[in-house]
Amino acid sequence: MARVTVEDCIDKIPNRFDLVILAAERVREIISGAPSEVTRDNDKTAVLALREIAGKFVDPKILRENLIRSNQKITPIADDEDVLEFLNEEQKWVNQPESAAMELEIIQDGLTVSKEDSAE
Known part of the structure; x- marks a missing residue:
């Protein structure tokens, strides 16, 4: 058959x-x-x-x-507006200064960054 x-x-x-x-x-x-x-x-x-x-x-x-x-592993983005929105969100994230909450968390954890550490 x-x-x-x-x-x-x-x-x-x-x-x-x-x-x-x-x-x-x-x-x-x-x-x-x-x-x-x-x-x-x-x-x-x-x-x-x-x-x-x-x-x-x-x-x-x-x-x-x-x-x-x-x-398909990656689904294509539907239209240009979605792409622009995604890029704008990424740009906002990149341009964000170190937040005060992050600095406070570092201080509370007792972490320090010295010039020697940052040179590595």
């Missing part, structure tokens, strides 16, 4: 490597609770994902976007 399904999918996704990656992503979606578009018929989840791809029940472009999004 699986070989026939793979052969059916080659029409939709010509690259076999892409097919494997996208089918694996669909399997992850199904396992994590996404509803299946075809009847299970006692098939394994991988066969089910391939049948969905072959029957055009799922869009390969959406699968690819979901795969990329799930593997």
